[in-house]
Amino acid sequence: MYEKERNELIDSIIEKGIEDELVLNAMRKVERHLFVPDSVKHHSYRDSALPIGFGQTISQPFTVAYMTQAMELKPGSKVLEVGTGSGYQAAILYEMGMKVYSIERNVDIYNRTLKLFDKYSIRAATRCSDGTIGWNEFSPFDGIVVTAGGPSVPENLKKQLAINGKLVIPVGDKKSQTLHILTKIDEDKFETKKVPYFAFVPLIGKEGWKEK
Numbered sequence: 255m256y257e258k259e260r261n262e263l264i265d266s267i268i269e270k271g272i273e274d275e276l277v278l279n280a281m282r283k284v285e286r287h288l289f290v291p292d293s294v295k296h297h298s299y300r301d302s303a304l305p306i307g308f309g310q311t312i313s314q315p316f317t318v319a320y321m322t323q324a325m326e327l328k329p330g331s332k333v334l335e336v337g338t339g340s341g342y343q344a345a346i347l348y349e350m351g352m353k354v355y356s357i358e359r360n361v362d363i364y365n366r367t368l369k370l371f372d373k374y375s376i377r378a379a380t381r382c383s384d385g386t387i388g389w390n391e392f393s394p395f396d397g398i399v400v401t402a403g404g405p406s407v408p409e410n411l412k413k414q415l416a417i418n419g420k421l422v423i424p425v426g427d428k429k430s431q432t433l434h435i436l437t438k439i440d441e442d443k444f445e446t447k448k449v450p451y452f453a454f455v456p457l458i459g460k461e462g463w464k465e466k
C-alpha cells in the first residue's frame with residue numbers, strides 16, 4: 255500500500271542530501287502509514303511531521319533520515335532512542351539491523367506503540383521512563399538519538415555513549431533547536447557538530463525541561 259508515494263518521498267529525501275543506503279533502504283521498506291492515526295493517514299508520505307495524539311508528533315521523514323544517518327551506524331550497532339513516540343524511528347533502526355533500545359515517558363503513547371511493535375514484530379527493548387537519564391544497564395551505546403528538544407545535552411547520555419559513538423540531540427529553546435551531533439573521542443572528550451533550524455516537541459525530564 256502507498257508504495258508509489260513512499261518511493262517518491264524517498265526520492266525527495268535523496269534530493270535533500272541523504273545518501274546512506276542503509277537508511278534509505280529501511281525507509282523504502284518501513285510503512286510510515288502504519289505509525290500514524292487514521293485521521294492523518296492520507297498525509298503519511300508528505301515530508302512533514304504529523305500529530306499522533308497526546309500533543310505529540312511523528313517526526314518529519316527527512317529529519318528521521320538525517321538523524322539516523324548522522325549516527326553512522328553499522329548493522330548490529332546498539333542504539334538508544336529517547337522518545338519512542340509513534341515507533342517509526344525505532345522501526346527504521348530495527349529494519350537497518352540495529353539492536354534497538356527505546357524509552358518513552360508518556361505511558362499512553364508507550365502502551366499504544368508497544369502494541370504496534372507486537373503486531374508488526376518489531377523487536378526493540380522498550381521502557382516507559384525518563385530517557386534523559388538513559389538506560390545504564392545496557393550502555394555503552396554506539397548511537398543515541400534523542401527525538402525531543404532539550405535545553406542542554408544530558409550528562410547521563412554522554413556517559414552512556416561508547417567511544418567513537420555518536421549522540422544526536424536537538425538543543426535550544428522550546429520553539430526551535432540546533433541539532434547537536436556529538437562524537438565521543440575519549441571518556442571526557444567530545445567533538446560537536448551543530449546543524450541549525452530544527453523544531454521538536456520538548457524533552458521533559460531530569461536533564462530536560464521541567465514539567466509544568
Ligand code: SAM
Binds near residue numbers: 341358
Ligand atoms: N521518535 C518518534 C517517532 O518516530 O515518531 C518521534 C517522537 S516525538 C517527536 C517525541 C517523543 O518524546 C514524544 O512521544 C514524547 O512523549 C517523548 N519524550 C519527551 N521527553 C521524554 C523523555 N525525557 N524521555 C522519554 N521520552 C520523552
